[in-house]
Amino acid sequence: MRKSFRYFILFGIVVIPVSILLAFTVKLLPDDNLKGKYAYKDFETAKKCGSCHPGTYQQWTQAMMSQAYTHHWDEIEYFELAVAHADAKPELKGPVDGCNGCHAPLAFMGGTLPPPKPSEKSMANESVSCEVCHLIRSAQTDPPFNFSYLIEPGVKKYAVRKPAIESPAHKIETNEFYRTTEFCGNCHNEKNPFGVWVKSTQLEWKEGPYSKEGVRCQDCHMPKGGPYLNAIMTKPYDDARLHLFHGAHDPGKVRGTIELRIEPDIRETEPGENIVFTVALFNQKTGHKFPTGSVEDRIAWLNVEATDAKGKKYHLTVDRKGFEGEEYTISGDYLAYQDMGVPLKQPDFKGVQRDGIPHGNRIFRMPYFDPEGRMTIMQWNTAKLGVDYRIGPRETKVEKFTFKLPYDIAPGEMKVSVVMNYQLLVKPVADFLKVPADESEIKIVNEHTTSVKVLP
Ligand code: HEC
Ligand code: HEC
Ligand code: HEC
Ligand code: HEC
Ligand code: HEC
Numbered sequence: 001m002r003k004s005f006r007y008f009i010l011f012g013i014v015v016i017p018v019s020i021l022l023a024f025t026v027k028l029l030p031d032d033n034l035k036g037k038y039a040y041k042d043f044e045t046a047k048k049c050g051s052c053h054p055g056t057y058q059q060w061t062q063a064m065m066s067q068a069y070t071h072h073w074d075e076i077e078y079f080e081l082a083v084a085h086a087d088a089k090p091e092l093k094g095p096v097d098g099c100n101g102c103h104a105p106l107a108f109m110g111g112t113l114p115p116p117k118p119s120e121k122s123m124a125n126e127s128v129s130c131e132v133c134h135l136i137r138s139a140q141t142d143p144p145f146n147f148s149y150l151i152e153p154g155v156k157k158y159a160v161r162k163p164a165i166e167s168p169a170h171k172i173e174t175n176e177f178y179r180t181t182e183f184c185g186n187c188h189n190e191k192n193p194f195g196v197w198v199k200s201t202q203l204e205w206k207e208g209p210y211s212k213e214g215v216r217c218q219d220c221h222m223p224k225g226g227p228y229l230n231a232i233m234t235k236p237y238d239d240a241r242l243h244l245f246h247g248a249h250d251p252g253k254v255r256g257t258i259e260l261r262i263e264p265d266i267r268e269t270e271p272g273e274n275i276v277f278t279v280a281l282f283n284q285k286t287g288h289k290f291p292t293g294s295v296e297d298r299i300a301w302l303n304v305e306a307t308d309a310k311g312k313k314y315h316l317t318v319d320r321k322g323f324e325g326e327e328y329t330i331s332g333d334y335l336a337y338q339d340m341g342v343p344l345k346q347p348d349f350k351g352v353q354r355d356g357i358p359h360g361n362r363i364f365r366m367p368y369f370d371p372e373g374r375m376t377i378m379q380w381n382t383a384k385l386g387v388d389y390r391i392g393p394r395e396t397k398v399e400k401f402t403f404k405l406p407y408d409i410a411p412g413e414m415k416v417s418v419v420m421n422y423q424l425l426v427k428p429v430a431d432f433l434k435v436p437a438d439e440s441e442i443k444i445v446n447e448h449t450t451s452v453k454v455l456p
Contacts, residue, residue: 033140034147035097036111040123042153043106049130052169052231056243057130063245065128069104070118073425073439078103080433081378083114084343095193095380100124101147102187105132108147128187134158136183137175143203144182145189160241165234181205184217188293190379198296198368198379204288208393220287221245248291248298251443254422257285258391260448262304262418268453271409275452277304277316277401279418281391289390291422296368296377297429300390300422300445301331301361304401308454309412316416317360319400325387328367328375331355336375337429343378352428357421362399364390377429411456420445 046066050057060066068074078099086092100108100115107115107124115124126132134157141148158175177183185202192198205211221244228240246253259282269275279302283290291298304316318330334354341349354375355363367386370376391397403416422443430440 034109038109038153040106040110043131046126046129055229059243064247064249065245068127070125070127073435074103075118076433076435081340081343082380088342138177139182139186143189144185145191147187149186181216192380192382194383196382196385198382199293201288201292204292210287210393215287248424254443254445256446257290258420258445259284260418260420260446262416262448262450264450264452268455269405270455271405271407274402274404277416279399280396282396283391283393286393289392291390295366296379297425299426300364300420301357302399303358303361303419303421306403306414306416308410308414310410315358316401316403318362319402328386329363329389331357331361331363332359337377338374339370339376339378339381352432356427366390409454411454414452414454415449417447417449419447
C-alpha cells in the first residue's frame with residue numbers, strides 16, 4: 001500500500017509536470033504547422049526542374065543537400081540511432097520526426113513518419129530539393145531555426161532575379177528573402193528538446209565579422225559566375241548564382257580554411273634543452289566557426305612532429321593553457337558516447353574511444369554532453385554544451401608546444417612540421433557504426449614546416 005502511494009506521489013510531483021513541460025517545449029517548435037500538412041503529389045521532382053534548368057540541376061546533384069535524406073551516414077544515424085531511440089523513449093517521437101523537417105521536408109509535410117527507407121525511392125529521397133527551397137516565402141520565427149520556413153506548394157516559385165522571359169512551367173515572384181541568411185537559418189540553426197542550440201551556423205555568422213560587411217552564406221556557397229545559362233530557353237547571365245553548396249564534404253572547400261605558421265623561440269639548440277614552438281592558426285575562409293553545423297560529429301586537430309637529422313621522429317604534445325574544460329580539447333585515452341547503447345539495445349555499452357587520434361594533440365571542438373554528463377554525438381540527446389574551442393571567423397588562435405630535446409637526438413638540422421587535420425565524424429564512432437570510410441577519412445586543412453639546428 002505504502003509503496004503504491006509513494007509511486008502515486010512520484011507520479012504527481014515528477015511525471016506529470018515533466019510531461020507537461022516536454023509537451024510544451026516540443027510545441028514551442030514550429031514543427032506541427034507543417035507536419036502532414038501536404039501530400040507528396042503536391043510537389044514536383046528536382047528532375048523535372050532539371051529538364052529546363054540542366055546546369056543548376058547537375059550542380060545540385062553534387063551537393064550534400066540533394067542527399068540530405070539518402071546519404072549513408074544520415075540513413076544510419078536517423079534509423080539506427082534516432083528512430084530506435086524514439087522507439088525506446090516515446091517522448092522523443094516529435095523531435096525525431098522533426099529530423100525530416102530539414103533533411104526530407106517533402107516527407108515531413110507528406111506526413112509518413114518515419115519515411116520509407118532510401119532504398120524504396122520515395123519522394124523523401126528528394127531531400128532538400130528545388131521545390132523545398134523555391135517555395136519558401138519567409139521565416140516564421142526570429143531567429144529562424146528548426147524548419148521555421150513558411151512554405152506553400154504551387155506553380156508560384158520565388159527567386160531574386162526578375163526573369164528575362166516568362167517560364168512555360170511556373171510563375172516567378174521576386175522575393176528579397178532569398179538574399180538573406182535567415183533563409184538558410186531556417187535549417188542551419190537547430191534547438192533540441194532540451195532547449196540547447198545544437199546547430200547555430202547562421203547565429204555564428206550573425207555574431208561574426210562577415211555579417212557587418214554584408215557577406216552572406218550565398219556569397220561563399222552560391223558564388224556568382226558567368227556567362228551561365230540558368231534555363232535552356234533564356235539568355236546566359238554573367239552573374240548567375242551557381243548552386244554549388246560546397247561545404248565540409250568537399251576537400252577543396254575545407255583545404256586552406258585555416259592558415260598555419262610554426263616558429264621556434266631559438267634557431268640553435270642542444271640536446272637536453274627546452275625549445276618552444278609557437279603555432280598561429282588563422283581562420284581566413286569561413287563565415288562562421290570552424291567546424292560548424294554538425295559540431296557533435298566533427299573533429300579538427302593539430303599534429304606537431306619533429307624529425308631529426310637521422311630521420312627519427314618525435315611527436316610533440318600541446319602545452320596546457322589551463323582553461324575550464326580543456327581536457328576535451330586535448331586528445332587522450334577516454335571512452336565516450338555511451339548513450340548510443342540505448343538505441344542499440346546494448347545496456348552495458350562501455351562506449352568507444354573519444355578521439356581516435358594520437359594523444360596530446362590540440363583539438364578544436366565543442367563537446368556535447370548527454371543528460372548524464374558523458375560526451376555524445378546524438379545531438380537530440382544533448383543536455384549541455386561544453387567549452388567552445390572552435391576557431392571563429394577571422395579569429396587567430398595561438399598554441400605552444402614545448403619540446404625537451406632528448407640526449408640522443410642526432411645533431412644537425414631538425415625539421416618541425418605542423419599539420420591541421422579534419423574528420424567529418426570521429427573515427428571510433430564511424431568504425432563502430434560501420435559508416436563508410438569516406439565520412440571519417442582524414443582531410444588535410446593545412447600544414448607548415450620550420451627548422452632548428454641541433455648542436456652536437
Ligand atoms: C519548361 C521549362 C521549365 C521548367 C520545367 C522549370 N523551369 Fe524554372 N524557369 C524556366 C525559364 C524559361 C525561366 C526564366 C529564366 C530567365 O529568363 O531568367 C525560369 C526561371 C526560374 C527561376 C527564376 C530564375 C530567374 O532566372 O529569374 C527559378 C527559381 C526557377 N525557374 C525554378 C524552377 C523550379 C524549382 C522548377 C521545378 C519545380 C522549375 N523552375 C521548372 C523554365 C522552366
Ligand atoms: C530546408 C532546409 C535547408 C535550407 C533552407 C538550407 N539548407 Fe543547407 N543543408 C540542409 C541539410 C539537411 C544539410 C545536410 C545534408 C547532409 O545530410 O549531409 C545541408 C547541408 C548544407 C551544406 C553542405 C555541408 C557539408 O557538410 O558539406 C551547405 C554548404 C549548405 N547546406 C548551405 C546552405 C545555404 C548557403 C543555404 C541558404 C542559401 C541553405 N543551406 C539552406 C538543409 C537546408
Ligand atoms: C566567407 C565565406 C563563408 C560564408 C559567408 C559562409 N560560409 Fe559556410 N563555409 C565556408 C567554408 C570555407 C567552409 C568549409 C570549411 C568548413 O567545413 O567549415 C564552409 C562550411 C560550411 C558548412 C559545413 C560545415 C561543417 O563543419 O560541417 C555549412 C553547413 C555551411 N558552411 C553553411 C553556411 C551558412 C548557412 C552560412 C550563412 C549563415 C555560411 N555557411 C556562410 C565559407 C563561408
Ligand atoms: C538550399 C536552397 C536551394 C536549393 C536546394 C535550390 N535553390 Fe535555386 N536558388 C536558391 C537561392 C537562395 C537563390 C537566389 C540567390 C540570390 O540571387 O541571391 C536561387 C536562385 C535560383 C535561380 C536563379 C539564379 C540566378 O542567377 O538568378 C534558379 C534558376 C534556380 N535557383 C533554380 C533552382 C533549381 C532548378 C534547383 C534544383 C535543381 C534549385 N534552384 C535548388 C536556393 C536554392
Ligand atoms: C533544423 C534543421 C535540422 C534538423 C531538425 C536536423 N538536422 Fe541534421 N543536419 C542539418 C544540417 C543543416 C546539417 C549539415 C550541417 C553540416 O554540414 O555541418 C545536418 C547534418 C546532419 C548529419 C551529418 C551529415 C554528414 O554527412 O556529416 C546527420 C547524420 C544528421 N544531420 C542527422 C540528423 C538527425 C538524426 C536528426 C534528428 C534527430 C537531425 N539531423 C535533425 C539540419 C537539421
